[in-house]
Amino acid sequence: xxxxxxxxxxxxxxxxxxxxxxxxxxxxxxxxxxxxxxxxxxxxxxxxxxxxxxxxxxxxxxxxxxxxxxxxxxxxxxxxxxxxxxxxxxxxxxxxxxxxxxxxxxxxxxxxxxxxxxxxxxxxxxxxxxxxxxxxxxxxxxxxxxxxxxxxxxxxxxxxxxxxxxxxxxxxxxxxxxxxxxxxxxxxxxxxxxxxxxxxxxxxxxxxxxxxxxxxxxxxxxxxxxxxxxxxxxxxxxxxxxxxxxxxxxxxxxxxxxxxxxxxxxxxxxxxxxxxxxxxxxxxxxxxxxxxxxxxxxxxxxxxx
Amino acid sequence: xxxxxxxxxxxxxxxxxxxxxxxxxxxxxxxxxxxxxxxxxxxxxxxxxxxxxxxxxxxxxxxxxxxxxxxxxxxxxxxxxxxxxxxxxxxxxxxxxxxxxxxxxxxxxxxxxxxxxxxxxxxxxxxxxxxxxxxxxxxxxxxxxxxxxxxxxxxxxxxxxxxxxxxxxxxxxxxxxxxxxxxxxxxxxxxxxxxxxxxxxxxxxxxxxxxxxxxxxxxxxxxxxxxxxxxxxxxxxxxxxxxxxxxxxxxxx
Numbered sequence: 223x224x225x226x227x228x229x230x231x232x233x234x235x236x237x238x239x240x241x242x243x244x245x246x247x248x249x250x251x252x253x254x255x256x257x258x259x260x261x262x263x264x265x266x267x268x269x270x271x272x273x274x275x276x277x278x279x280x281x282x283x284x285x286x287x288x289x290x291x292x293x294x295x296x297x298x299x300x301x302x303x304x305x306x307x308x309x310x311x312x313x314x315x316x317x318x319x320x321x322x323x324x325x326x327x328x329x330x331x332x333x334x335x336x337x338x339x340x341x342x343x344x345x346x347x348x349x350x351x352x353x354x355x356x357x358x359x360x361x362x363x364x365x366x367x368x369x370x371x372x373x374x375x376x377x378x379x380x381x382x383x384x385x386x387x388x389x390x391x392x393x394x395x396x397x398x399x400x401x402x403x404x405x406x407x408x409x410x411x412x413x414x415x416x417x418x419x420x421x422x423x424x425x426x427x428x429x430x431x432x433x434x435x436x437x438x439x440x441x442x443x444x445x446x447x448x449x450x451x452x453x454x455x456x457x458x459x460x461x462x463x464x465x466x467x468x469x470x471x472x473x474x475x476x477x478x479x480x481x482x483x484x485x486x487x488x489x490x491x492x493x494x495x496x497x498x499x500x501x502x503x504x505x506x507x508x509x510x511x512x513x514x515x516x517x518x519x520x521x522x523x524x525x526x527x
Numbered sequence: 528x529x530x531x532x533x534x535x536x537x538x539x540x541x542x543x544x545x546x547x548x549x550x551x552x553x554x555x556x557x558x559x560x561x562x563x564x565x566x567x568x569x570x571x572x573x574x575x576x577x578x579x580x581x582x583x584x585x586x587x588x589x590x591x592x593x594x595x596x597x598x599x600x601x602x603x604x605x606x607x608x609x610x611x612x613x614x615x616x617x618x619x620x621x622x623x624x625x626x627x628x629x630x631x632x633x634x635x636x637x638x639x640x641x642x643x644x645x646x647x648x649x650x651x652x653x654x655x656x657x658x659x660x661x662x663x664x665x666x667x668x669x670x671x672x673x674x675x676x677x678x679x680x681x682x683x684x685x686x687x688x689x690x691x692x693x694x695x696x697x698x699x700x701x702x703x704x705x706x707x708x709x710x711x712x713x714x715x716x717x718x719x720x721x722x723x724x725x726x727x728x729x730x731x732x733x734x735x736x737x738x739x740x741x742x743x744x745x746x747x748x749x750x751x752x753x754x755x756x757x758x759x760x761x762x763x764x765x766x767x768x769x770x771x772x773x774x775x776x777x778x779x780x
Binding site: 223224225226227228229231232233281282284285286287288289290292293329330331333334338447451454455456457458459462464466467469470473477480481514515517518520521522523524525 | 570571572573574575576602603604605606607608609612613614615616619671672675676678679680682683709710712740743744745747748751752755756758759760761762763765766767769770771773774777
């Protein structure tokens with residue numbers, strides 16, 4: 223069954239889109255990530271114009287983050303103060319990002335910018351995750367269940383920054399500049415890559431800020447709602463690239479898939495899950511890397527306009 | 528928009544004038560009559576491409592050529608080049624006077640139907656499309672951009688690769704189908720039908736064809752472009768509401 227997407231101005235198969243939403247929802251339920259980093263490249267792959275893929279992706283992530291944050295909110299796993307600081311940074315970043323997107327699109331370099339950001343960020347995150355998970359698996363085998371305990375805090379240059387604030391939920395006393403900057407960076411990525419940015423923010427919160435893992439996911443989802451909502455609004459007003467019909471289809475598939483994913487996730491061990499996720503992230507990264515370096519079929523391409 | 532309409536109107540007037548001159552006072556019958564099975568192609572929510580039938584009759588045998596042109600636009604063509612191992616956009620050029628959609632059908636191969644100058648004058652055939660390329664970069668000739676644009680448009684299914692056939696019945700009646708793919712641009716199209724004898728245009732007729740979004744899709748598009756702030760807010764509210772609903776619905780699980 224075909225459906226005509228009014229903003230993308232093309233017709234797609236309803237079941238293909240529902241299936242894509244379902245598959246990515248399944249993964250996000252399984253791994254507890256947003257899945258935007260898979261959604262946007264997939265949409266571009268099936269022929270959705272990159273600008274529409276990025277704008278609509280942001281809209282779809284608003285919904286999945288809202289449904290994700292509710293369970294964390296009930297359990298008190300959202301650090302509101304930290305979340306709001308990340309939101310402020312994120313709003314500034316995503317606004318900058320949308321205008322940067324427009325500028326790069328005008329220069330004809332937006333496709334390159336999208337691919338390069340994907341290769342760089344997915345490469346770093348996927349590589350780190352893989353190394354860490356493999357090391358931990360080995361350690362677990364050697365030491366049995368125990369293993370070395372991590373210190374609550376390690377004092378570094380980060381603790382010397384001014385504007386210190388106390389974050390009770392996260393049991394931290396650190397400079398407000400740091401969460402603001404992380405929010406800013408993630409905001410820019412949201413606008414350019416059409417992702418929630420959880421895959422960058424979660425490691426940054428754990429390793430840079432030293433937040434306890436229990437509040438990390440809830441707080442990052444809280445931030446993602448506001449930043450992707452801002453991106454959706456700006457993409458809709460500045461570039462007119464948000465397709466609600468496409469977003470709704472992806473949503474329906476995503477919601478159902480996420481439930482199955484969450485159930486499947488309970489049967490797998492945490493370390494195995496992380497290695498699997500790392501391999502998927504690296505797979506997408508390598509695929510995009512080859513697209514950058516292999517000679518394209520045609521040395522000319524058609525721009526929008 | 529007005530520019531395109533004006534160009535279309537002047538073309539229609541020209542062809543009508545040509546038709547009048549050619550038909551002459553002695554003949555009681557039109558040398559060429561043609562029409563389309565419909566003049567409006569609606570793009571509805573279920574639109575997945577469609578066919579329109581062109582049919583007509585001629586007074587005496589001759590070659591028939593049909594040209595379908597979409598509204599003109601100015602696409603950007605980019606040339607890629609490898610810089611330190613990575614393929615990047617080296618330069619981009621805006622090309623003017625490009626039909627957004629182009630199809631040619633003919634009873635016989637174009638080169639046997641008319642002389643190159645006739646084909647060129649009426650812009651019949653992909654090689655005779657008269658794009659305006661104002662400037663080019665040092666790395667590529669304007670012709671390379673011209674050819675690349677045609678190639679890319681063919682890949683999108685908006686230009687046809689080969690001249691399509693026109694079926695003729697009993698030397699008088701003719702018919703041909705035009706396929707409009709799902710990604711067809713909206714706007715006012717012109718369908719030109721030429722009757723040629725001995726390589727010269729004897730008669731011509733132009734029929735407009737309107738392709739337009741209809742129904743819910745059209746409303747969404749208009750809303751998104753005319754009240755984009757309200758549209759953006761509604762998109763966010765829809766997402767928040769459905770995310771919340773999903774969380775409540777699956778709370779037990």
